[in-house]
Amino acid sequence: MATINFTINGKKASLEDVDPEMPLLWAIRDNLGLTGTKFSCGIAQCGACTIHVDGAAIRSCVYPISAAEGKEITTIEGLSENNDHPVQKAWIEAQVPQCGYCQTGQIMAAAALLKENPNPSDEEIEATMGSVLCRCGTYPRIKKAMSQLVKK
Amino acid sequence: MKNTNINRRRFIQLSALAGGALTVGCIPTSDGKEQAINLASLSDEAGFPLNQFIKITEDGTITLFTHRPEMGQGTFQSMPMILAEELEVNINTVKIEQSIADRDLYGSQMVVGSRSVQSEYHKLRKMGAAAREMLVQAAAQQWGVDAKTCFAKNAQVFHKDSENKIAYGALVQAASKLSAPQNPYLKPVSEFKVIGQPIDRQDIPLKTNGEAIFGLDMQVEGMLHASVERSPVFLGKIKSFNEAEVLKMPGVKAVVKTKRNVWGHEREGVAVVAETYWQAYKGRKALKVKWDNQDLEKNSTESLFEAYKEDAKKTGDSLHKDGNVAPIFEKAENIVEATYEMPYQSHVPMEPMNAIVHVEKDRVRYWGATQNPNGVRSQLMRQFDMPAEKVGINYTFMGGGFGRRSQTDMVEEAADISKQVNAPVKVIWTREDDQTQGPFRASQINTLRGVLGENGEIAALEHKIVAQEIRNQTGDDMTAGRQLMGGVNTDYQIPNFSVKGVLQKNYVPISYWRAVYHSTNPFAHESFIDELAHKAGKDPLDFRLSMVKRHPKFEPALKLVAEKANWYEKAKAGTAKGVAICERSGGYFAMVCEVKQEGEKIRPIKITTAIDLGICINPDTVKAQTEGSIVMGLTAAYAGLTIKNGAIVEQNFNTYPLLRYHECPEIETHIIPSADDPAGAGETGLPTVAPALANAIFNLTGERIRRLPLDKMNIIAG
Numbered sequence: 001m002a003t004i005n006f007t008i009n010g011k012k013a014s015l016e017d018v019d020p021e022m023p024l025l026w027a028i029r030d031n032l033g034l035t036g037t038k039f040s041c042g043i044a045q046c047g048a049c050t051i052h053v054d055g056a057a058i059r060s061c062v063y064p065i066s067a068a069e070g071k072e073i074t075t076i077e078g079l080s081e082n083n084d085h086p087v088q089k090a091w092i093e094a095q096v097p098q099c100g101y102c103q104t105g106q107i108m109a110a111a112a113l114l115k116e117n118p119n120p121s122d123e124e125i126e127a128t129m130g131s132v133l134c135r136c137g138t139y140p141r142i143k144k145a146m147s148q149l150v151k152k
Numbered sequence: 153m154k155n156t157n158i159n160r161r162r163f164i165q166l167s168a169l170a171g172g173a174l175t176v177g178c179i180p181t182s183d184g185k186e187q188a189i190n191l192a193s194l195s196d197e198a199g200f201p202l203n204q205f206i207k208i209t210e211d212g213t214i215t216l217f218t219h220r221p222e223m224g225q226g227t228f229q230s231m232p233m234i235l236a237e238e239l240e241v242n243i244n245t246v247k248i249e250q251s252i253a254d255r256d257l258y259g260s261q262m263v264v265g266s267r268s269v270q271s272e273y274h275k276l277r278k279m280g281a282a283a284r285e286m287l288v289q290a291a292a293q294q295w296g297v298d299a300k301t302c303f304a305k306n307a308q309v310f311h312k313d314s315e316n317k318i319a320y321g322a323l324v325q326a327a328s329k330l331s332a333p334q335n336p337y338l339k340p341v342s343e344f345k346v347i348g349q350p351i352d353r354q355d356i357p358l359k360t361n362g363e364a365i366f367g368l369d370m371q372v373e374g375m376l377h378a379s380v381e382r383s384p385v386f387l388g389k390i391k392s393f394n395e396a397e398v399l400k401m402p403g404v405k406a407v408v409k410t411k412r413n414v415w416g417h418e419r420e421g422v423a424v425v426a427e428t429y430w431q432a433y434k435g436r437k438a439l440k441v442k443w444d445n446q447d448l449e450k451n452s453t454e455s456l457f458e459a460y461k462e463d464a465k466k467t468g469d470s471l472h473k474d475g476n477v478a479p480i481f482e483k484a485e486n487i488v489e490a491t492y493e494m495p496y497q498s499h500v501p502m503e504p505m506n507a508i509v510h511v512e513k514d515r516v517r518y519w520g521a522t523q524n525p526n527g528v529r530s531q532l533m534r535q536f537d538m539p540a541e542k543v544g545i546n547y548t549f550m551g552g553g554f555g556r557r558s559q560t561d562m563v564e565e566a567a568d569i570s571k572q573v574n575a576p577v578k579v580i581w582t583r584e585d586d587q588t589q590g591p592f593r594a595s596q597i598n599t600l601r602g603v604l605g606e607n608g609e610i611a612a613l614e615h616k617i618v619a620q621e622i623r624n625q626t627g628d629d630m631t632a633g634r635q636l637m638g639g640v641n642t643d644y645q646i647p648n649f650s651v652k653g654v655l656q657k658n659y660v661p662i663s664y665w666r667a668v669y670h671s672t673n674p675f676a677h678e679s680f681i682d683e684l685a686h687k688a689g690k691d692p693l694d695f696r697l698s699m700v701k702r703h704p705k706f707e708p709a710l711k712l713v714a715e716k717a718n719w720y721e722k723a724k725a726g727t728a729k730g731v732a733i734c735e736r737s738g739g740y741f742a743m744v745c746e747v748k749q750e751g752e753k754i755r756p757i758k759i760t761t762a763i764d765l766g767i768c769i770n771p772d773t774v775k776a777q778t779e780g781s782i783v784m785g786l787t788a789a790y791a792g793l794t795i796k797n798g799a800i801v802e803q804n805f806n807t808y809p810l811l812r813y814h815e816c817p818e819i820e821t822h823i824i825p826s827a828d829d830p831a832g833a834g835e836t837g838l839p840t841v842a843p844a845l846a847n848a849i850f851n852l853t854g855e856r857i858r859r860l861p862l863d864k865m866n867i868i869a870g
Contacts, residue, residue: 029369030429035368036361038368040504043583075362083360092360095772097360098226099359099501099549100364103360133805133810135500136224136552138779138780139813140818141776141779
């Protein structure tokens, strides 16, 4: 058992007596009550659990909490104050979500990509967005939203 | 739940309003604690319910209740749009809230078969119109004028002959005391201002910032978590498990046997119950369960298909008959024959199955994501011999359903565990559990035979379906029912046509999956129609047109898709097109798929559809559903489940590849304008995907696809 300290959405968090192997996903959802980050595959195949650790998109379902020590973590709840991050605005504009369950992962993946590279090529967009699954089939609208974001 | 009879104020003024669709029109105030956190409690402070769908407060706030669960299909917005149309309010300024689960109030609240808008259209229009007339009547009374000289617009009532106008909020107290009109005036379609507009969905902003609450997100005070090891061969029985060892693990509170019923089969599992999910999951991974798997491990995809193929030789039960095929086949010199195979499929909603249930001495409560809130209540009533009012149902948004969440086995199991540990229990299925436990989309073999006449027309066609039937999975009745022939096009003008079914029964559980048998049979039917067109030397689209002459839906849809997809233009090098048509849930689809050779691979690059779904409440939602159906149809063409040693091989997304962003073709949806009553939009785009794709591949390569999934044939690697 371990004590892990990190910053999440700008606030300090300290988790005591946790299994260091526990994926960060469950700490975020169950210990900290931030349920916007989703569980779906548990093996880093679908991206529903995508969060930012020190600015980079990671799959929290396979990221052991011990690795989060001292890190700056951002979840969907901390992406913007008023649902007004450019990616969120583009997603609403293109009416992307259907069930919405995977969209946290889609938005967090897109936000990390655009932060690192505001003008990614089609191939770079495909490499990032191709790693997040959507069973509802919102891909045509994600494509529309991404093209709006990259044009700007 | 407190005594609901005391907590409910019932307003009976809308009795008999909906002409039998609803026997009582009324509104409850519910125990606020019963509600999930994103759900409506109809109990809040001031507010005058005009009926169970509409509440207006004196400050003018208008709340419209949507009474069917939302899984992505968009009824959260489209059902209130129907109310708003007749109520004369702006859908963008009203509040939309999910209603409570109450079959007495709302009728069926199950979301299956793309039925919600279709079945509720008239009911909701009447509800909106009745409330509007009550408000108009209240204004007329206040002004002392004839209600016929007043009209409603934009949440106000106006007097035609004066400057008088009054807002709805100022009228609701008086209006709510009026009796409801039994036959309110309904607008002509030509005057619709809300219905037919591509209006932004109110649930979408909640789904871009983590605010939307799904079943998995629910928390209940004092709740324990469970992870369940279930038989990999579905019907295995537990012989023993290492309870003492697992009980020693951190946080583990109990290790118990559990069970659930899936379409007549009792299924067993071992649940590890712990303080947190992670502890329950780790405990479960340490479980060593000895199963009595009888001889189920001898089953494989090959052995099951062998049995299907053997049975395909049987005559089968007649499901549909036009004319008489027998004499034509007897005399024919050339009979065209083909067999098509389709695999089992998982539903794979991104939100895995889950449920929270708390079983107490005198009540049971459920929290979760379900397509079937009434069914969950019935399940718990049966399971614990409780009356309806002692069973609390709290339903959330669903992270996808696709039919899987119409079943209640995951609720039964969670309830069984809760009862044993005497605490609220949340069960979360892993992706592997979700993927391998079923119930699945049916796997089947379809054999077709056809004879062409002198002019290349179809003289006789026989379609035989060899498959399990969802509603008849156990017992001795081996008669195939009409459910099996879903998606077989009976609108084609073929003089001699017969559909037969050979019922299969085996241990693999099946259930409803998006479009149900319309997700399988059309692959065989529309591929074979294509085969006959080529045998006849005819253009496959013209061949179909010749068989849907003067059909009010199919003929215009085929003509439109031909135009929009440039069907008659010469194909560019390395590309080809295929066509298919199908009806589902009253909606008519014509689809053209264009494929392209890219090195070793063939990819669909564009899918064009022309659709007639009657009046579309929200055309943007219809387009979204069409895109979604096509993406799901493509995955079902590329991927499928196989069985080895009695169990499902493909456990997670690494072996069951869902279509990804960069693999999605361009999708173009053309809606044919219509004033007819709405058809279902949630599944209608799916049936034509596999055959249109397979027919395109044939046109490109000359190779006929008769078995899905394609990936197993190395034709398309996604």
